[in-house]
Amino acid sequence: MSANSIDTQMLDTILGKMIETVDRSKSEIFEIGEQTRSDYDLLVNELALIREKITNVIYIGDDLERRSRFARKRLAEVSHHFKDFSEEQVRQAYETAHDLQMKLSVNRQEEKQLRERRDDLERRLLGMVETIERAENLVTQITVVLTYLNSDLKQVGAALQDAKQKQEFGMQIIEAQEEERKRLSREIHDGPAQMMANVLMRSDLIERVYKEKGAEEAIAEIKSLKKNVRAALSEVRRIIYDLRPMALDDLGLIPTLRKYLSSIEEYSNGTKLSFTQVGEDSRLDAKYEVSLFRLIQESVQNAIKHAEAKEVAVKVEIRRDSITAVIKDDGKGFDPTEKKQGSFGLVGMKERVELIAGKLTVNSNPGKGTTIIIQVPLQ
Incomplete structure (x- = not known):
């Protein structure tokens, strides 16, 4: 066995371990991105609930503020004309004013906590968006590296003059392929996948519309659903043509x-x-x-x-x-x-x-x- 063949085997072994390590890292980064995306969806739902709660708390607080002002005015009137009111009326005016003030204080504290939670969720969502984008970019870059490592550049090298040209040519091809795959993935996710998910939701809604509003409303909903299906079909056909029409x-x-x-x-x-x-x-x-x-x-x-x-x-x-x-x-x-x-x-x-x-x-x-x-x- 010649020295050259031994060197080749060693290089193949090193390259194989390198590819295995890089591929494992790619899988881990992909899982991190998917988990972050899942957590992001949960936080978006929680944020919507928090915002709804804030609206309700503000509405209740405004009502408590109005009633509290009225109660304080009543208490001031009773205190000023103490002799004109019975002991029971004085006590009731005091307790009412005190009770409303306590409820208002609790309401303000709840509003403060909800606003802090909302701000914290918004900050976390911004961080998650950045994490998801970084994970996607890293996965794309690692895929480019893996494809390049797995590619046989000997035939390309025969058509090019030097190693630099070979490297640039190979990387351009791989990057173009990966960008196209990424674009296609996004188009399917944002187009037909979202449209079909909407079709499923609308199909569940039709049954409720039929029961609650009658056949005419249900038929109108079905017509609207047909438009969504037609749009999804159009998007699928467009993507097929984008890939390559047969x-x-x-x-x-x-x-x-x-x-x-x-x-x-x-x-x-x-x-x-x-x-x-x-x-x-x-x-x-x-x-x-x-x-x-x-x-x-x-x-x-x-x-x-x-x-x-x-x-x-x-x-x-x-x-x-x-x-x-x-x-x-x-x-x-x-x-x-x-x-x-x-x-x-x-x-x-x-x-x-x-x-x-x-x-x-x-x-x-x-x-x-x-x-x-x-x-x-x-x-």
Whole structure:
């Protein structure tokens, strides 16, 4: 056995232990995040109850304050005209004033304690939000490291010039994958998962509405529930298209765009989408079909979601040596030169166009809609 093979075995052993340790740490951090999230939900419920109690205590306190003022006024009157009242009346006036003052004192103390508990819960919730976010970031970072450690970079190394390029290339791919997984996870959690949970709650409510308010109210609730189910279905279909529409591999770019735009129009709350094709409907290289579909998809989604467009027109012209896509909407428009904090939509689109040696042009003004032109030479 050569020295090189022994060194390789040692490195494999060390790397295996390292991966095992990092993976175990990832699981522990994930559990911490999930436990914190569970505790957060409990504290949110408790905070809502505390706030309700504070409102009730303030209402009772105001009433006690009014009655206490009246009782003190009565006691002062009895004391001032002591001879005009019986001993029993004097005693009763004193006891009433004293009793109300004690209740008011207890009420104020209870209000103080509830406010302190509310402030403490709000501080703890802020800390929990920070802990959850840090846990998520750590899990994402550790996943990137694990994927990188488990990846075989030999094939990548053959295509790159040096180790630095290899490392940067590998990390960029892994980070992009993890960010996409994180985004998809959030979309499913915030979209279909929340919608289906709401459907379950509303379905339980329908039975009570039927019993308490009758059939008409129950039918109205069912119609509202159908809207929620339709919205959830739309969100699921959108996520499937975001992952990768199966028709793109089977049918090609043009049929997939037709189907996608038709599906989006059905669930876009009134936005009208039109599609025009010029030139031959031929299959393109996979890299062009995927990139162009993603670019058009991103443009349409931006027009519907952010520009709040009522009409979106998509035109694709395929020539022998080039392809041009134009996406035009009548939305509220924007200033392309203005950079928004945390917004990378246009940046990502430009990078994707550059990967296929294309050009992206954005024409837009506030209140005047947006036109996006994508030009790609076919090689």
